[in-house]
Amino acid sequence: MLGEGIVKGLFETARNFLGSYVDKDRLVTVQYPEERHPLPEAARNFPFLLYDGDDPEAGLRCVSCHICEKECPPRCIYIEKSTDKKPDFVGKPQFYPARFDIDVSVCMSCQICVEVCPFDAIRMDKEFELSTDDRFGGLMWTKKELSKPNEYYQKIHPVEAAETDARRAEDVEKAKAKAAAAAAAKAAEVAKAAEAARADDEGAGKEPSKG
C-alpha cells in the first residue's frame, strides 16, 4: 500500500507507449481508408443475387421460390414471381423474379436466406461502405442493384464459390448426362422406333402399299 502498485502500472503503460514505436503488436491501428484489415472469406454483410454469364436478366439463378422471403427473420425480402418461365442453367424452365427487393435498412445480415436457398441464387456480399444520406432511395435495393455476376462471387468467396461451382458443374454434368441419357434413350427410342418403323417399313415394304 505504499504506491508500488501504481508505479508498476505506470511502467506497464510506459512499456506500451514506447513499444508503440517499435512493436506492431503495441500499435494495432489499421488506418482505415488507406489500409484495410483483410476481410476473411466468410465475412458477410448483405445478400446479393447471383447470375451466370453476362446478362443479369437471363442468367439470374433465382427462381422466385419465396423460400428466403418466408425464412428471412426480419422479413426484408420482397419477391414477385414472373408470369412466364425461362430455362435455368440446366435448361429446366423456371419462374424468375419479376421483382426482387431487399430492404437493407432492415436486413440483419444473418445469412439464413443463403442457407435456405436451394438454388445457390443468393449469397452474402462483403461490401460495407454503404453509408448514404438517401433514406428510402438508397437503402431499398432492387433486382438491378442486387444482381452480381458469378465472377464477383468467385472473387470475394473463392473457396465457397469453387465448391458451389463444382457442385453446379456436377449438376450440369448430371443434367447433361441425364439429358444425354434421355437423349440417348430418346435416340434409342427414336432409333427403336425408327427401327420399328423401318421394320414396319420393311414389313410394309413387304406388304403391298396401300394407295
Add this chain to the structure above:
Amino acid sequence: MNPLSACLLVAAFLFCVGLAGALSRSSAILVLAGIELMLGAANLNFVAFWRYGSVAATSRVHALTGIMFVLFSIGVAAAEAAVGLALILAIYRHAKTSDVTEITELKG
C-alpha cells in the same frame, strides 16, 4: 484632500455600508457579511495609518505595527466568520430559517 483622509473616508463609507447591511438585511448571513465589511474597513484604516502615519518614518521598530495589526485582524475576522457562520448553521438547523427576524428565541 490628502491621501490619508481619502483612505479614511473610503473606510468610513465601507464601514457604514456594512453597518447598514448588518442593520437592515434580514438574512443572518448577510448580517455577518456586513460585519466582515466593517472589519475590512477597519483594516483599511490600519493600512492607511501605517502608510501615511508620521510615525512610520521615524521609528523602525514600530514601522510594521499597522501591518501586524492588519495581519492579526484578518486572522481574527476569519475566525469570527467561521464561528458566526457555524452559529447560523446551528440556528438554521434548530429553527429551519436563517432569517434573523424570524429567529426570536434561542434555546437549547
Add this chain to the structure above:
Amino acid sequence: MEQELKDLKVELQKQGIFTTTLEELYNWGRKNSVWPLTFGLACCAIEMIATSMARYDIARFGAEVFRPSPRQADLMIVAGTVTKKMAPQVVRLYNQMPEPKYVIAMGACAISGGPFRDGYNVLKGIDRYVPVDVHIPGCPPRPEALLHAFMTLQKKIDAQQLRGEGRPRHLKADAPSEYPVPGYGAHNLEPMHNDDVFPPKPESPFKVLP
C-alpha cells in the same frame, strides 16, 4: 450596430473571395472537429466503441472526444434500436445539442427499426422525429463502416454553403433547431412522426399513409 452589420454584409458580399475563404475555413473547422455524444443504445454501440478503440481509432480524425453532455457534442450517433420508450429521450437530447449538429443513424434499427421493426415497443426509424444526415445500413455495421459514414459526413459538411438558399438548416433563421418531443400515449407514441422531417424530402416519392 444594425447599420454597421449591414454595411459589413455589403462589404463582405463585395469581397466574394473572403466569404469563400471563410466558408472553407468554417467547413474545415467543423468537419475536423466532430465530437460525438457519448450515447449508445444497443448492439451498434459496441461497434461504435470498437471504432474508438485501438484497431480502428476514430481519434485519427479528431473525433475521439466523446462528450457526455449534449451541450458540447456535435454529432449524435444513434447507435442501436430506438425503442418507443427511449424515443422522447433521444429527441430531447438532440434538441439539447447546440447547432450545428449532425445525426448518424447507425445500423438497421436506427434507420428503420431493423429486425425488431415488428415489435410493439420499437420505433421504426429515428428519422421520424429528427433529421438524419447519414444512414449506415448493417446489423451492426462494421467499425470501418462507421468510419466510412464519418467520412461521408465530413464530405457533406465540406459541401455546405455559408450563404445562399442552399445553406444548411442550422444557418437558416426560420428553420427549426428543436423538434417536438413525442409523448407517451396509451398505445403508442403521440404523435407517431414529425411532419417536418418525415419523410425526409418534400420531393421524395414517399408519402405517409395515415
Add this chain to the structure above:
Amino acid sequence: MSRDLMMDATGNDERLAPTYGAGQHRLKAERESQILEVSIGPQHPSTHGVFRMDVKLDGERVVQLKPVFGYLHRNHEKIAENGSYLAAIPYTDRLDYLCSMTNNWGYTLAVETLAGITVPERAEYIRVIMAELTRFQNHAGLVGFLLQDMGASGTPLMYAFREREKILDLFEAVSGARMMCNYLRFGGVRVDCTPEWMKETRELVGVLPRFVDEFERLLRGNEILMARTQGVGVLPRELAVNAGVTGPMLRATGVNYDIRKVDRYGIYDRFKFRVPLGEHGDVYDRYMMRVLEMRESISILEQALKEIPEGPVQDPKTKLRGLRPKAGEAYGRIESPKGELGFYLISDGTMNPYRYRVRSPCLINLTILEDMCLGQSVADVVVTLGSVDIVMGEVDR
C-alpha cells in the same frame, strides 16, 4: 393463512426474503440536508447502455435507488413467438450483444431438449471453444469497462478491446460476422472450422495469457483500484442466493455454483477447470472472479483445442427449416459469461414456439442493485453497476 403472509411481506415473517425494503427504512431517517433526486441515465456514460437509475442522494450518499428498465425493450420474445424456431437464432445474437455465441448455445440447448436432438461430438467441442472465447472476451471487456467507470481514461478498455478484436477476427473467419455470429444451430453448428482456423486459434490461445499478465501488471496491486473496489457494493451470500444472482457475481460471494459443473451440459465434464470463489462479495471479488475465470477459460480452450475430434458438425437428422417439436415444454440453461442464461420454450406442435422466454442473468442480477448501493456514494453506484456486468439488450430483451 396466506393472506397474513402477504401482509407480512415487508419482513415480519422471518421465513420470507429478509432484506426487502431496506431503502425505505433508510429514507425515513431524519436527514438534515435535503435529498437530491437525480436520474442517472438513460443517457449516461456509465450505465452501459440505456439503463436508468432514479437515485435519491443525501449529499453524495445514496438513500434510494430505483432501477428503471425498458429503454431497450425490443420485444424479442414476441418476435420469436411469431417466427420459426430457426428464425429466433439471429435474434438471440442480439440479446447479450457481446456474447452471441453463448446466447446461441442457450437457445439451441433449449430446443435440443425440447425436440430431443443430439449433437455430434465435434460440434460440441466447437461450441465449447466458441463459448470460452466468448467468455474470455466478455470478461476482458467487462474489466475494461469497469475500469473505465472508475475513470481510467480508457487504457484498460483499449487493451481489452485489442484482444477482443483478435477473438472477433476468429469469429468472423468462421461465422462471417464479428458480433452477430448466428453460428450455432440446433443439432450442431452451421459450418465446420477449417484447419487454418484451428491453427490460428491455437496461436491466439497461446498468447492470451500474456494479455492477462499484462492486465494484472497494469492493475493488480493498484492501490486506487483496491481502495475503490474493496468493501464496495457488498452482496451477502444469503441474499445473493435468494435473489437468484448467478454467474461470477454469485461466485464472488463464495457460493460454488457453476452450471458448467452442475448441469455438465455439452461436454464440460470432459475438461479440467477450476471454479474460483470469492470471499467478500464486493466489487473487487467480482473483478477478480473475471480475471481468474479468464485464465480458466484459457485452460479449457487449450484442452478443447487439443482433443477436438474430426467428424460431422451437424446432426443430419435434424430439420432446421420448419422444425415442429412435439407439444410440450422445456427449460434449457447454460452458464453464460454473465450467469445463468435460460430459455424456456413451450411448443404447441406448430412451427412457431408458443411461448418463448429468456431468463436473462443480467436482469435478475440487477434485482439486488439497490441493496448493494444503499449508503454508498454515486461513484460507488457506478462501479457497483459496472461490476454487475449488464448488457441492456439482455436486461430489457
Add this chain to the structure above:
Amino acid sequence: MSAPELGAVGVDLSADALRALLVAAIEGCSVTVVENESPSGQRSLVLDHEHAVEAAIFLRDNSELRLDFCSNVTGVDWPDREVTEKVKVKKMVEGLEGATEQEVEETRKTLAPGYLEAVYHLFSMEKKHGPVILRLRTRDRAEGNHLPSLTPVWRSAEFQEREAFDLFGIVFDGHPDLRRILMWDEFADYPMRKDYVSPAEDEPVLDDGCLPGAEPGAEQGAADA
C-alpha cells in the same frame, strides 16, 4: 445432458413425489401435475392460490429439497379456445325402418375458458439439483387475473413478476412494488398476450403502391394473387 428430473442422489424430484410431499406437508393443499409429452419430460406442479406461498416456503426450506434458487419466472397466456371433442351421443336416427336410437359420433365445440399462468423454475444451489417447475393459474384473463406473489419467498421473482404483470397483466398480490417495468407507465395494453394487436403505424409509401416496410403477409398475398 443428464436427465433433468434426477437431481442429487436420494432426492426424488419427480413431480409425483413432490406432489405427495406437498400434500402431506400442507394441509388442504391441492396440487396437480401437468404432464409433458415432449422429449424433455419436464413436468410441473400446479399449486392452488391459497397454499402457494406456504408450499413455496416448504420447497425452499425443506432440508431435503432446499430449492433455494428460483431461477425463472414467467407468464404464459392461454386464451379462450374452442375445444372440439367427439362425443358419442344416443340419438334418434331416422332410418329406413323408422326412428331408432343409435349411438352417433358428434363433434361438440365447447369454449374452454382462457387463463393466465405464472411458471416458476426452481433449482437448488445447495444441493445442486433441479429443476422443479411450479405453475400458478389465474381464474380468467380479465378481472380474475390475480395470483399470490412469490417474491417474498424468492427475491429473484421481484423483477420477473413485475415483467409478467407488465406484459401479461397478471396481478401478483403481495408483491412489494408492482409497477410496469418494461413499458412506460401510461401504456394501457398487455403486449405479450396472444390477442394483442400492435398499434397501426404510419408507413411511408412509394407512389407505385409498394410498401417497403409493410407486413410481408400483404405483400405475399399480393404476390400470390
Add this chain to the structure above:
Amino acid sequence: MPDHPWRTVIALLIGAVAFGIAPLALARLWAMYFSPKKPGPNKNAIYECGLESKGDAWIQFDPAYYLYAIIFLIFDVEAIFLLPFAVAFTGLTLGAAIAMLVFLLLLVEGLIWAWQKGLLTWA
C-alpha cells in the same frame, strides 16, 4: 507615475479579460451574422440524462462541506503567519523556530482533535 510592478499585473489582467471576451464576442458576432441563435423551450431546458429535469438543483447541501471549509480557512490563516516566518527562517534563532513550532503544534492539535472525532472522514 512611478514604475510600479502592479501596472504590469493590471495590464495582464486587462489582457486576460480581453483574451476571454474577444472570442466570446467573435462567436456572438458569428452567430448574429451567419448562424442565428435558436433557443427553444426544450433546448434551453436543464440537461438531465435526456429526461425532463425534476426538482430544483439549488437545494440544501450536506454540512460536511462546511466542516472542511472551516478547517481549510483555519489552515489558510495559519499559512499567512507561516509564510513570513518561513522567509525569515534562515535568520532566525532556534528559539524563534520553536515558538513557531508551538504555534504549529497548537493547530496540529486542532487537526488531531478533528481527526479523532472522525470529522476528516468524508461521509
Add this chain to the structure above:
Amino acid sequence: MNVSFTMAGGLAERVDQIFVTLDHWAVAHTPGPLQWLVQILLIVVPILAVFPGLFALTTVLERKGLGRIQNRYGPNRVGPYGLLQPVADGLKALTKEDLVPRTADGVVHYLAPLVIVVTAFLVYAVLPVGRNMTAVHLNAGLLFFFAIGSATELAVFMAGWSSRNKYSLLGAMRAIAQMISYEVPLILSTIAVIMIAGTLAPEKIVLAQASYTGIFPHWYVFTPWGFAGFLLFMTAAAAETNRSPFDLPEGESEIIAGYIVEYSGFKFALFFLAEYLEIFAVSGLGITLFLGGWSAPLSFLAVIPSWIWFFAKLMVMICTFIWVRGTLPRLRMDQLMNFAWKFMLPMALVDMVCAGVWRFLPGGALWSVLRWVICTVIVVVPYVALARGLQMGKKVEQRVYRYAEEG
C-alpha cells in the same frame, strides 16, 4: 580553446538573453511617452500568446500520447501530424451555438469562464520562465500566485451554481471541496522551500538553486525534504487542477461533465483552456520551487538558453501528467478527502519540520551524510505510518482466492 569557450559562453548568454535584449531594444527605440506601453505589451502579449499556444500543442500532445499508451495513433489527419487539430477544434467552438439554460443565472453563467481564464492568466505574472524573464518582480510572488489562484474555486462555484443543473452543482461542490482540501498541502509543501531559500520571490528561489557542485545542480528536489515536498506539491497540484486521478469534478462516469455540463461553444473551450493554463502554471511553479526553474540540470548544459530549459522541464511535467492520466483510475470523493487531510497535510507538516531540522543541523563532511540520513528518516517513517494508517480499519489488500473443490 579558452577563447572559443568564452565566446561560446558569450554567445550562449546572448541567446539566453535574446528576449530580454529584444525587449530592451524595442523599448529603447520607441518614443518616450509610449515606452511604458511597449514595455507592458512586450510582457503581456507573449504571455497571452505563448501559453495558449502551448495549450493548443498540449491538447494534441495529450491526445496523441494517450493514443500511444493505448496502442493507437491519436489525431494525425488534420494538418501535419494532426497538429492543426486544436485549430479546427477552436474554429468549431467559435462557431458553435452558445446555449444558456432558461432557468440559469445568465450573468454569473457568463462571468464564470471569464473569471477562471483571468485568474489562470494572472498567475503567470510571477513565473520566471528564464533568466531575467519574470514578468513582474514581486516581493511576495508566491503569495500572489496562491492568492490569485484561490479565486479559481469561486469561478468553479459560479459555473456550477449558475447552471442550475444537479450534476453541475454536485460537480462544483466536489470541485470546491477538493480544491480547498488540496490547497492547504499545496501551500504548506512550498513552505519548506521558502524556509531554506528565505524568500517569497520565485526568481530568487531559482537563483538559490542555480549553482552547481561539480556538474550537479543544487536543486531542492535532491534533498530528502525537497523530494518529499516535490511529490507532495505535484500531487496537490494535480488535485488542484482536477487532473487524473483527481478528476472527480468532471468525473465523466459519475456526474457527466461536472460543473461544465451546461457550457457549450467557446465558453466551454475557455474552461478547457483555463484548466490547462492552470496545469502549466502550477507545473511551472513546481519547477521553480524544486527543479531549479530555468537552470540547466548539469552545469555544462548551461550553454542551452534558460528559457528552453524551463519549457523543456514544463513539457516533461505535462508528459508525466498525461502518463499518469493514461494509467490510473479515479479516486472516490471520501478517499480523495481522506488522502488530502490524513496524508497530504500531515506529510506537508512533517516536511516543514524536516526542512527546519535540515537547516539547524550542521553541514560538515560527516554531518552532511548524517543530516541526509536523519532527514530521510524524518520523512520516510511518517510516510509509511500514514500510508498504513490511511487504510486503518478497512483492510485493503491483495487477496488470495480459493477454488471450488473438484467433484
Add this chain to the structure above:
Amino acid sequence: MTVAFILLALITVAAAVAAMSMPRLVHCALALVVAFAGLGCIFLALGAEFVGLAQLLVYVGAVAILIVFAILLTRGSEISMRPGARSAFSGTVIALAVFAVLAHAVMTSRVSRIATTVAPPSNRVQEIGVELLHQYVLPLEVIGLLLTAVLIGAVILAWREKPAAEQEGARTR
C-alpha cells in the same frame, strides 16, 4: 491619491453596496467577494504587498467559500430576500448618520492636515517574519490558540451529531 486608488475605491464601495442590497444571496456573496478583493487591491495600491495578498488569499479564497457554503447549506440561495424587509430605512438612516459623524471627524481631524510620506515604509516579508517572531510572539501564540479554539468551536457548532453507530463506523473506516 492616484487614479488607481480612486478606481479601486469606487469598485470596492460599489461592490459593497451591491453586496448589501442585492436580492439573491449568492449574488450578494459574489459582490462581497469583489468588495474584499477591491479592499485587498487598495492595500496593494497603498504599498502593503504582503497584507494585501493575504487579504486576497483569506477572503477571496477562504471566507468567500465559507459564505457560499453557508448559503447553500441553509437553502438561502433560492430565497429572494427583500432588501427592505427588516427596518431597512432605519438601518440606512443610522448608517448615514454614522457616516456623517465619521466623515466630519476625518475631515476636521488633524490627520487630514499632516504631511504624508511619499514612499511606503519598508515592509518586506522577511521583516514581517522577524517582527512576528520577536515583537509579536505572544500575539502569535494567542492567535494560534484562537484558531484552534475556533476550529473546535465552529466545528462543534456546525457539526450535526451523527447517530452513535454511524459515528463508530466512520471512525473505523
